[in-house]
Amino acid sequence: MSPNHNVPTSPAQSFRARWTTRIIGITAAVATAVTVWLGLWVTPPDETQGDLVRLVYIHPGVAWVALYLAFALAAVASLLYLWPRTRSLFWDRLAAAAVEVGVVFNVCTLISGSIWGKPTWGVWWAWDARLTSTAVLLVLFLGYLALRRVPAEPEVRAKRSAFVALFAAVDIPIVHFSVLWWKTLHQGATVLNPNLSPTIHGSMAWTLLLGFVALTLVFVWMLLVRYRIGVLEDWLGTGELDLALRERQAEGGSLDEDEAA
Amino acid sequence: MAPLAPPHPAVFLHDAVALSGRFPLLAGVDLEVAVGETVLVEGPNGAGKTSLLRVCAGLVPLASGEAVVLGLDPVRQRNQVRRRVGLLSHASHLYDDLTVQENVRFAVRAAGADTDRIGGACERWGLTGRLLKTSAAKLSAGQRRRVALAVLMARWPELWLLDEPHAGLDASARETLDQLIGEAGADGITVVIASHELGFVESLAERAVTVTGGRITGGRSLTAGTAAEAVAGVDGGAGPAHPGQPVDRLGPVDPDDRTDEVAHVA
Amino acid sequence: MWRDSLLVAGKDLRIEARSRVGLSQVAPFGIVALVLFAFALGPDRTLMAKGAPGLFWVAVLFCTVLAVQRSVSVEAVDGARDGLRLSGLDPAGLFLGKSAAIAAQLVVLEVVLGAGVVLLYGASIEVPWLIVASCVLGTIGLAATGTLYGALSAGLRVRETLLPFLFLPIAAPVLLAGTRIWQAGLSGGTASYGGPWLRLLVVFDAVYVALGIVVFGPIQESA
Numbered sequence: 001m002s003p004n005h006n007v008p009t010s011p012a013q014s015f016r017a018r019w020t021t022r023i024i025g026i027t028a029a030v031a032t033a034v035t036v037w038l039g040l041w042v043t044p045p046d047e048t049q050g051d052l053v054r055l056v057y058i059h060p061g062v063a064w065v066a067l068y069l070a071f072a073l074a075a076v077a078s079l080l081y082l083w084p085r086t087r088s089l090f091w092d093r094l095a096a097a098a099v100e101v102g103v104v105f106n107v108c109t110l111i112s113g114s115i116w117g118k119p120t121w122g123v124w125w126a127w128d129a130r131l132t133s134t135a136v137l138l139v140l141f142l143g144y145l146a147l148r149r150v151p152a153e154p155e156v157r158a159k160r161s162a163f164v165a166l167f168a169a170v171d172i173p174i175v176h177f178s179v180l181w182w183k184t185l186h187q188g189a190t191v192l193n194p195n196l197s198p199t200i201h202g203s204m205a206w207t208l209l210l211g212f213v214a215l216t217l218v219f220v221w222m223l224l225v226r227y228r229i230g231v232l233e234d235w236l237g238t239g240e241l242d243l244a245l246r247e248r249q250a251e252g253g254s255l256d257e258d259e260a261a
Numbered sequence: 262m263a264p265l266a267p268p269h270p271a272v273f274l275h276d277a278v279a280l281s282g283r284f285p286l287l288a289g290v291d292l293e294v295a296v297g298e299t300v301l302v303e304g305p306n307g308a309g310k311t312s313l314l315r316v317c318a319g320l321v322p323l324a325s326g327e328a329v330v331l332g333l334d335p336v337r338q339r340n341q342v343r344r345r346v347g348l349l350s351h352a353s354h355l356y357d358d359l360t361v362q363e364n365v366r367f368a369v370r371a372a373g374a375d376t377d378r379i380g381g382a383c384e385r386w387g388l389t390g391r392l393l394k395t396s397a398a399k400l401s402a403g404q405r406r407r408v409a410l411a412v413l414m415a416r417w418p419e420l421w422l423l424d425e426p427h428a429g430l431d432a433s434a435r436e437t438l439d440q441l442i443g444e445a446g447a448d449g450i451t452v453v454i455a456s457h458e459l460g461f462v463e464s465l466a467e468r469a470v471t472v473t474g475g476r477i478t479g480g481r482s483l484t485a486g487t488a489a490e491a492v493a494g495v496d497g498g499a500g501p502a503h504p505g506q507p508v509d510r511l512g513p514v515d516p517d518d519r520t521d522e523v524a525h526v527a
Numbered sequence: 528m529w530r531d532s533l534l535v536a537g538k539d540l541r542i543e544a545r546s547r548v549g550l551s552q553v554a555p556f557g558i559v560a561l562v563l564f565a566f567a568l569g570p571d572r573t574l575m576a577k578g579a580p581g582l583f584w585v586a587v588l589f590c591t592v593l594a595v596q597r598s599v600s601v602e603a604v605d606g607a608r609d610g611l612r613l614s615g616l617d618p619a620g621l622f623l624g625k626s627a628a629i630a631a632q633l634v635v636l637e638v639v640l641g642a643g644v645v646l647l648y649g650a651s652i653e654v655p656w657l658i659v660a661s662c663v664l665g666t667i668g669l670a671a672t673g674t675l676y677g678a679l680s681a682g683l684r685v686r687e688t689l690l691p692f693l694f695l696p697i698a699a700p701v702l703l704a705g706t707r708i709w710q711a712g713l714s715g716g717t718a719s720y721g722g723p724w725l726r727l728l729v730v731f732d733a734v735y736v737a738l739g740i741v742v743f744g745p746i747q748e749s750a
Contacts, residue, residue, distance in 0.1 A: 170738065368614065
């Protein structure tokens with residue numbers, strides 16, 4: 001077929017791609033395991049927060065992935081899809097995968113934040129600026145996914161989703177600032193939050209860093225797998241195109257036969 | 262209103278493939294329509310006649326192949342193309358809450374055309390008096406068609422794409438339509454008519470092309486006195502066509518040419 | 528672009544004048560919403576007065592959803608959307624025109640709802656220009672984003688349920704800002720608090736109007 005179709009010619013994944021995914025997956029699993037071990041057993045509990053502080057190894061990490069990594073990736077990929085020179089269904093599938101995995105991490109952020117908040121603030125959900133922004137981002141993500149479920153040709157669906165992602169991407173900073181001005185409980189933007197986090201030192205710092213790395217690797221692995229699924233889904237659809245073209249053209253042939261008969 | 266300089270065809274399609282999802286509306290169309298020609302597009306239901314017109318109007322982008330309409334790219338320069346092309350489709354694009362007069366005025370002004378010809382066009386199509394002030398919701402299908410035709414006439418674009426224009430019209434309206442097409446042709450306007458009511462349209466067009474299975478599979482001259490019929494089809498109907506196989510490219514017919522028009526296999 | 532937008536806005540407003548949907552359906556819906564809020568919050572007048580700004584803007588947001596749905600459905604009949612595409616209208620003009628028509632309807636609605644809030648909830652306006660400014664800026668933002676999402680979901684069968692879900696989170700900053708400005712503008716508020724929020728609305732409006740002008744054409748073609 002013509003090169004206009006951004007269609008993989010076969011569903012077989014390259015050797016390199018398969019092994020990259022596997023290695024990342026294994027590394028992610030190992031890193032997570034080590035983080036868990038360090039986080040739960042090796043590092044000491046905090047004076048004020050006790051064992052609750054162990055959430056610091058998870059919550060900022062998933063938040064970083066959901067709010068920044070996944071979201072930025074989806075936004076940039078969508079922009080690249082919309083830009084005519086770089087238009088390729090690769091970016092669309094990447095964006096969709098990023099959003100889907102991002103939803104998972106987003107929910108984990110909200111849950112871990114909520115679990116952390118309950119003993120600290122006394123409520124399951126304090127209308128804290130950052131958690132609220134995260135919740136709005138979750139809703140925007142879900143809207144994106146809902147729109148993608150509407151049956152359509154891949155290019156049409158990709159364009160539509162990309163626009164939604166673009167609008168959401170533009171909106172998120174505005175939402176962030178409005179919610180921030182509206183209510184501020186999270187002081188500052190880092191883990192060095194006087195309310196939630198004490199000084200991080202020694203083994204805690206390393207575990208924290210490892211946690212970030214581990215969660216990023218988990219995200220990347222899930223992203224690759226989800227992307228691959230997207231490729232397979234699309235390939236199932238397009239393999240039929242050549243067949244459809246031939247059948248369509250055959251309509252003409254058989255009709256001529258009828259007329260000639 | 263001035264037609265393009267003769268070297269440029271009004272419509273040029275080469276190996277045009279248009280998709281709707283996975284379904285190929287057009288599966289490799291080659292067509293050339295010269296400026297000022299009136300061409301009939303015939304073929305069975307579902308063959309792709311409507312899709313062909315929609316591609317020419319720039320509504321459906323091509324998945325592959327080439328399309329040049331009035332010397333412009335119907336996708337990249339779509340607004341320019343659309344202002345110079347008039348598509349008469351099955352739907353009439355009317356707003357139910359507006360009156361006939363308001364609908365016509367809006368449609369003509371939206372297309373960037375002058376409003377001077379509106380009065381004459383409405384009269385020609387019998388849209389006068391109380392009918393003008395009737396809201397579009399109350400019109401019958403035939404009346405809606407007349408309104409759409411009045412809009413087309415008031416706009417007087419360079420290229421007319423008519424999809425089953427006679428459908429829903431009564432006898433007098435059909436007569437008016439035939440006259441109109443004749444006048445348009447005389448004025449140098451290119452007219453492409455898709456129809457399978459051959460009886461009505463054969464007399465209007467200079468030649469006909471047959472569309473089946475999303476491709477042009479034949480053509481014939483319709484000028485008076487010529488008994489010639491081009492050989493239809495690339496493979497004479499033997500078996501399914503193969504993708505990528507070149508199709509007839511039928512050039513414009515010189516009405517004075519009385520020799521047989523034979524399809525050239527490229 | 529401007530000529531086209533005036534043409535389209537005129538057409539939409541004429542349809543509205545003819546069919547009176549905004550006046551006879553959307554406005555009453557807004558009033559009903561205000562009444563329901565009152566039921567929900569109980570007979571405590573001070574509570575209602577305090578909640579008035581927020582409730583006003585929530586009602587406006589819901590009415591915006593209805594107004595946008597109506598604006599989109601006007602074109603859904605008889606292939607009018609295709610007709611607009613075929614006419615070669617400048618898409619930016621089409622965007623501005625439809626937004627302007629929605630904005631005009633929203634302004635009227637806001638006057639009605641504002642009167643409702645003052646009467647029903649006992650809110651009293653102290654700094655009128657803040658109230659007016661917030662309504663003007665908020666309306667522009669809502670109309671622009673609403674038109675954009677309306678166009679995105681125009682051809683979809685699930686538009687009715689999908690549009691609110693997509694549009695409302697995007698409109699959240701308008702709700703937040705509008706509420707804060709109203710709080711500043713009603714008695715018991717501090718007028719100076721309104722400043723930063725007004726600036727936020729200006730940014731929001733500028734971003735989405737600019738985005739709409741640029742992006743409306745491609746959206747139309749892909750729907």
